Amino acid sequence: MNADLHCHSVVSDGTLEPEALAARARANGVELWALTDHDELGGQRRARAAALKLGLPYLTGTEISVTFANVTVHIVGLGFDTDNAALNAGLAATRGGRRERAMEMADGLAKVGIPDTFDGALQYVGNPELISRTHFARYLVDTGVCDDTHDVFRRYLVEGKPGYVPHRWATLRNAVTWITEAGGVAVIAHPARYRFTPTEEYALFSEFKAHGGRGVEVVTGSHSASDAARYADTAIEFDLLASRGSDFHGPGESHSDLGTLPALPAKLTPVWDVLADRVHRPG
Numbered sequence: 001m002n003a004d005l006h007c008h009s010v011v012s013d014g015t016l017e018p019e020a021l022a023a024r025a026r027a028n029g030v031e032l033w034a035l036t037d038h039d040e041l042g043g044q045r046r047a048r049a050a051a052l053k054l055g056l057p058y059l060t061g062t063e064i065s066v067t068f069a070n071v072t073v074h075i076v077g078l079g080f081d082t083d084n085a086a087l088n089a090g091l092a093a094t095r096g097g098r099r100e101r102a103m104e105m106a107d108g109l110a111k112v113g114i115p116d117t118f119d120g121a122l123q124y125v126g127n128p129e130l131i132s133r134t135h136f137a138r139y140l141v142d143t144g145v146c147d148d149t150h151d152v153f154r155r156y157l158v159e160g161k162p163g164y165v166p167h168r169w170a171t172l173r174n175a176v177t178w179i180t181e182a183g184g185v186a187v188i189a190h191p192a193r194y195r196f197t198p199t200e201e202y203a204l205f206s207e208f209k210a211h212g213g214r215g216v217e218v219v220t221g222s223h224s225a226s227d228a229a230r231y232a233d234t235a236i237e238f239d240l241l242a243s244r245g246s247d248f249h250g251p252g253e254s255h256s257d258l259g260t261l262p263a264l265p266a267k268l269t270p271v272w273d274v275l276a277d278r279v280h281r282p283g
């Protein structure tokens with residue numbers, strides 16, 4: 001099945017509205033879709049309504065920012081109840097420090113001669129509670145400071161660079177618990193992106209499972225073919241369900257468009273096998 005269970009709208013750091021993403025997913029042949037905005041459920045109702053209108057089955061989704069062993073890890077939640085109070089409160093708390101963080105990022109950039117980036121980035125924000133590094137990156141590209149968003153991250157926004165501000169996100173335990181208690185399944189997003197030692201990575205997967213986490217992204221826009229092969233083995237080692245998602249943020253910006261990824265390796269159990277009764281179906 002062409003499932004795409006990871007992407008972003010203007011409600012977080014994507015460039016398309018939820019309705020436009022639904023239409024794009026449908027046009028690209030997606031058969032099961034989830035919008036997974038960072039730390040935010042504000043686009044869920046619109047995404048679901050648009051998908052169902054197009055005949056596209058929909059799973060609720062989000063991508064929670066977590067700090068684990070001093071590294072930012074992303075946990076995707078799928079198939080939860082969007083009205084769950086603890087999940088909503090947890091996400092609101094996770095979003096909470098973003099504005100202050102962004103002001104500190106702007107201070108750091110001002111010190112190296114790039115002024116006014118807070119107001120600049122704000123012009124790109126669709127949701128005032130969700131100002132992210134991506135919005136700074138777009139501003140710095142459009143003002144000619146850098147050639148593309150990857151260049152901005154590399155030069156200014158990653159650890160050790162002037163616009164980087166360390167931040168404490170949710171705990172792994174809380175993120176997994178919020179998702180699970182809201183009836184959903186927690187999935188480790190794009191594991192190849194984290195700079196962990198083997199011991200730390202083992203701890204991440206072990207603790208994730210101990211807290212009730214059940215899945216891992218194997219095929220994602222953030223993984224090479226060899227990353228996918230490696231985490232297919234990890235999925236088997238830890239007895240985890242496998243997920244698949246483009247992590248699409250917008251045309252011209254993302255590696256992979258909605259619905260265009262390779263299939264999951266046949267030896268894995270897809271996460272959607274256990275989510276059948278959580279899917280919102282047309283008609």
Ligand code: AMP
Nearest residue numbers: 013065131132133134149150153154249
């Ligand atoms: P934040 O939540 O504000 O720390 O921003 C994280 C977002 O920045 C991620 O969800 C990606 O969309 C984007 N991002 C992170 N690293 C890179 C990179 N190297 N190049 C382009 N985008 C990136």
Ligand code: MN
Nearest residue numbers: 008013038134
């Ligand atoms: Mn993002």
Ligand code: MN
Nearest residue numbers: 063074189190
């Ligand atoms: Mn992510």
Ligand code: MN
Nearest residue numbers: 006008063247
């Ligand atoms: Mn993402």
